[in-house]
Amino acid sequence: MTPAEHTVFSIRKRALASSLPVMMGYVAMGFAAGVLLTTRGETGHPVFWGILTSMTSISGTLQFLFPGWFRTGLPLTEVALLTFCINFRYAMYGFSLLGKFQDISWWKRCYLVWTLTDETYALEVASPYPAGPANSTYCLTLAMLDHLYWIIGVAAGAFAGSRLPFSGKGVEFAMTALFLVILTDQVRNRENRKPAIVGGGTALAALLVFGPEKMLIPAIILIVTIFLFFRKKWDREAAQ
Amino acid sequence: MTSTAYLFAIVLTAAAVTILLRSVPFLLFREGKPLPPVIHYISKMLSPAIIALLTFYCFGGHLQERVPAEHGFGIAELSAAIVVVGLQLWKRNPLLSILAGTAVYMIFIQKIFP
Numbered sequence: 001m002t003p004a005e006h007t008v009f010s011i012r013k014r015a016l017a018s019s020l021p022v023m024m025g026y027v028a029m030g031f032a033a034g035v036l037l038t039t040r041g042e043t044g045h046p047v048f049w050g051i052l053t054s055m056t057s058i059s060g061t062l063q064f065l066f067p068g069w070f071r072t073g074l075p076l077t078e079v080a081l082l083t084f085c086i087n088f089r090y091a092m093y094g095f096s097l098l099g100k101f102q103d104i105s106w107w108k109r110c111y112l113v114w115t116l117t118d119e120t121y122a123l124e125v126a127s128p129y130p131a132g133p134a135n136s137t138y139c140l141t142l143a144m145l146d147h148l149y150w151i152i153g154v155a156a157g158a159f160a161g162s163r164l165p166f167s168g169k170g171v172e173f174a175m176t177a178l179f180l181v182i183l184t185d186q187v188r189n190r191e192n193r194k195p196a197i198v199g200g201g202t203a204l205a206a207l208l209v210f211g212p213e214k215m216l217i218p219a220i221i222l223i224v225t226i227f228l229f230f231r232k233k234w235d236r237e238a239a240q
Numbered sequence: 241m242t243s244t245a246y247l248f249a250i251v252l253t254a255a256a257v258t259i260l261l262r263s264v265p266f267l268l269f270r271e272g273k274p275l276p277p278v279i280h281y282i283s284k285m286l287s288p289a290i291i292a293l294l295t296f297y298c299f300g301g302h303l304q305e306r307v308p309a310e311h312g313f314g315i316a317e318l319s320a321a322i323v324v325v326g327l328q329l330w331k332r333n334p335l336l337s338i339l340a341g342t343a344v345y346m347i348f349i350q351k352i353f354p
Contacts, residue, residue, distance in 0.1 A: 199289025
């Protein structure tokens with residue numbers, strides 16, 4: 001083994017080691033989302049749709065929402081607007097990676113952008129290598145591994161979903177539980193409490209006025225309007 | 241049942257919007273240029289608000305989908321939610337909280353309020 005090969009090998013090994021916690025999370029969470037797709041998605045070929053949905057979007061929240069969207073045939077304008085709001089945070093991540101990715105060829109950079117999830121972002125920002133070939137190898141290996149974990153988790157869950165040894169009635173609560181878990185963790189941080197209360201209050205009002213099927217779009221518009229209206233006050237408070 | 245072509249359209253729309261969002265900084269900005277402050281502010285506020293919104297949206301779905309007696313007029317949802325939040329505050333293990341809460345919910349609607 002030449003020194004150069006050894007270096008690439010050791011970089012890949014390091015990437016594999018740092019991706020292991022993500023593997024646990026992605027395979028398990030993907031599995032739950034895959035089961036949901038089979039029991040609730042009404043797609044006909046859940047394993048195929050599991051692989052397609054997990055491979056293209058690589059987004060946990062979307063993955064849990066897809067079964068409902070599939071079942072009801074949600075209008076595409078709503079799919080686009082909801083996806084935009086749910087994944088808006090992704091538009092921020094690249095800013096701190098521009099420098100680290102600048103030497104990487106454009107098609108590899110396209111793959112890194114495509115696979116930029118919360119967890120992969122966190123690992124890439126913390127890359128131990130300075131911008132350059134070693135960093136490129138490290139980030140690409142991480143991106144491919146995380147992508148693969150997610151696809152495997154969802155596909156396995158979609159496959160297992162049709163072979164549950166008990167009734168799957170009620171399994172859709174997994175999605176509610178996922179959002180409750182994220183919300184619980186977010187409101188530990190004091191800064192997140194006000195936006196969470198605005199979101200929750202608006203959601204409750206929209207639920208009562210419009211019902212669960214039509215509540216999301218008016219609620220999102222109202223939430224953003226409230227945030228913009230109080231921007232001067234709340235932005236200053238957050239800065240203190 | 242939704243047609244296969246429409247399922248493809250949903251998947252492609254969601255993927256296109258997601259990938260577009262991920263590529264915004266690479267398409268629009270150069271290194272070192274600061275973010276427009278209003279975008280930074282909205283981004284920071286939107287994440288917890290959207291998660292809170294989706295939580296209520298899910299509860300609305302559960303309550304609407306079954307006749308009230310099938311979930312004990314909301315007792316199944318409330319109990320499962322308490323298990324999820326309680327476990328998450330205590331153990332901080334997302335998978336454990338989700339599995340336990342879902343199991344509680346399934347037991348409620350399959351065995352207790354069938």
